[in-house]
Amino acid sequence: MSDLATLPATSTLARSGSSITFEDVSKSYDGGLHVVEHVDFQVAAGEFFSLLGPSGCGKTTTLRMVAGFEIPTSGRVLLGDEDITATRPARRPVNLVFQDYALFPHMTVGDNVAFGLKVKGMARRECTERVAEALASMRLTALADRRPTQLSGGQRQRVALARALVNRPKALLLDEPLGALDLQLRREMQLELGRLHRSTGTTFLYVTHDQEEALTLSDRIAVMNQGRIEQLADPRTLYERPATVFVAGFIGTSNLLVLHDPKRVGDHHVSVLGNGDRMVAPVVSSGAGPVQVTVRPERIYLHPTEDAEVRDDHSAVRGVVSEIVYCGSTTHVTVELPTGEQLVVHELSNDTDLRAIGRGSRVRLSWAANCTHVIGPPAAAQ
Template sequence: MSELATLPTATPSARSGSSITFDNVSKSYGEGLHAVEHVDFKVEAGEFFSLLGPSGCGKTTTLRMVAGFERPSAGRVLLGDEDITTTKPARRPVNLVFQDYALFPHMTVGDNVAFGLKVKGLARREVSERVTDALTSMRLTALADRRPAQLSGGQRQRVALARALVNRPKALLLDEPLGALDLKLRREMQLELGRLHRSTGTTFLYVTHDQEEALTLSDRIAVMNQGRIDQLADPRSLYERPSSVFVAGFIGTSNLLVLQQPQRVGEYHVSVLGDGDRLVAPTSVHQGQLQVTVRPERIYLHPTEDAAVAEHHSTVRGVVAEIVYVGSTTHVTVDLPTGEHLEVHELSNDSDLKAITRGSKVRLSWGPDCTHVIGPVAAP
């Protein structure tokens, strides 16, 4: 078992993190190049908060404005109650962990971890005690005399974390720190980061483009798109109730459909497609054509077209176009008569999968609460 798993969880009174506030922050580079526009949110003290989005969306620029390596063109950045917008990087009680770790190659692991404390002029005894504690918590004690070139990627990652946390920062800033690791090691380090966060109570501000990583680690996530925040919510809300087509498509796999001329039937919107096919969604405040989404794992695949379906469930017929086995689940793409297609994720041991092949005519169905209404269809 990881030694991190045995560390105590920080109590509210023991939490050392500070809140981070972005007060209407923008960052521009020259005329017309807006990296970040009117970002306005607060990271709570002790929270694991992620900035998620594609390359070039502004998430790293946002992080660097907390570290002090970028200065906002407008707005303020606060750490706790202190305005740090113009504070020099060295005077900010935060630490930044990079993807490439930025370790000193000529120093041992112990010296790398101790470097920041020595620069601050701490007493030798305190430096030794804090370094020993950091190496123990990160399972690096046996590696203290090695140099970075003698370490694996995961070990170098832990050295970078130890070097950052030994300074007891008010916030730890992490810029895609797991991006250079292979899939298995990345997942192991995700678990360690989660345990480390719970044990220290430090505020974590985390940048990633990996949706699964953000969902796994975060208390809340801000999804960024073209310099702005599209949605800020907890992982479950982002996944199950996306507020935009961009968020629905970026967070996991989502099927986007349009309810044409929906009728109100009791507590549901119903769009009749003909021949028994229909799309059903919970009622909303929106009117007219509605953009809706349904997740692939919420759809049930019936191996025949004439399968019976519950009255208020969405149901559509289609033809199987692709069947992709991915281990525990199988992904099935079904072409609809409308020219659209739906992706369905079924457990690979489902007996109904054995009855279908490419070209099979099938029926799909899902419950009304599995359909999420994003909003009116956007004008072209």
């Protein structure tokens, strides 16, 4: 287990984090290239907040506007109550951790951690005490005299974090800091980052394109696409109630479907497909016409025979198995519907029903009405 788990809740590394506020911020470059457009959000003091999205969506530019390496074309950036929009980077009480760590190769671990404090002219004794504390907290004391080239990727990442936190910033900015690590080490470091955040109370603003990483670490997540925020919410809400087609597809695996000519039956939309098949979704508006919905693969039940009985208030569709992919604890089954649409189902690999099916098997799928999330009219959802 990581030694970060033993950090006291009131570690002296801790310092009350500050809120970060974006007020109608846009960033464009010469030639009219708009990288960030009219972004409005606030990161609460002490929050772990992630900016999530594909490459080129504007998340790193947004982070760099907090650090001061980019200046907004319009709008304001505040740290706490202070407008820092035009403040020079060196005068902002924030620290940035890069993906490549940006450690000085000619310096020892201890000197790398002490660098910022020495630049500020801190007294030698206080500098020494702070560095010793930071090294101990990150399990680096025994490595203080080594150089970065003598360290593993995880150790270099801890040095970068120690160097950032030793300055006791009001916000820690992290630009895909785990991107260079292998999968197992990345997962270990995710746990360490979470524990570090809880022990220090510092505001974390985290940039990543990895949705699993964002869901694991964050209090809230802003999903960005083409310079705008598509949805800002806690991880569970983003996963279970995506606001747009983009969010539904980017956060995990999602089955997107359209209910054509749905009829209202009580509190549900029901789209009758014929042959006893139907799709059922909660009613969220009184509007008529097609409805865009999504259902997560783990919410769908796979029946090994196409004539299986299904409750009347559940969605039920028949199809043909086109693909079966074993993924260890789960198996992913793709089923093609008569409409040409495909549904992906995640089943536990030890499910005995899986033994009865193969490619070409005719099966029936079902799921409860409350497992269907309504996004809205198809045109509005695009």
